[in-house]
Amino acid sequence: MITKFSEFKGNPQTLQSISRLLEQGRMPAAVILEGPAGSGRNNLAHLIAAGLLCENGYPCGECNSCRKVFFTGHPDVTVVLPEKKKVNI
Numbered sequence: 001m002i003t004k005f006s007e008f009k010g011n012p013q014t015l016q017s018i019s020r021l022l023e024q025g026r027m028p029a030a031v032i033l034e035g036p037a038g039s040g041r042n043n044l045a046h047l048i049a050a051g052l053l054c055e056n057g058y059p060c061g062e063c064n065s066c067r068k069v070f071f072t073g074h075p076d077v078t079v080v081l082p083e084k085k086k087v088n089i
Contacts, residue, residue, distance in 0.1 A: 001070050002043045003050070003061025010040035018044070022051040022058065046070055049077045 002008055005019055021027045031048060033041040050059035050069040053076060060066055068074040082089050 003066065003070050004059060005047060008043060008047060010044060018048060027052060
C-alpha cells in the first residue's frame with residue numbers, strides 16, 4: 001500500500017493540486033475521484049484521508065492515525081463502493 005505522496009505514480013497535476021490543498025488547509029468538503037480500474041483512485045483516496053488525519057500534518061505513513069487509515073481502518077474513514085453488479089454509487 002502506498003503511504004506517502006512521493007510513492008504515488010498517478011497524475012502528477014492532480015497529486016500536486018491535492019497536496020497543495022492539504023498543505024494550505026483548504027481541502028474541500030467532498031472530492032470525487034474518477035478513473036478506470038487500476039488508476040490509483042483508492043490509493044489517492046487513502047492518501048487524502050491520511051493527509052487530513054495525520055498527526056504530523058501530512059501523510060507520513062508512520063504515525064498512529066496514518067497506520068489506521070492505511071492498514072487497520074480509521075474510525076473517521078468510510079470507504080463507499082457501488083453495489084455488486086452496479087457501476088455507480
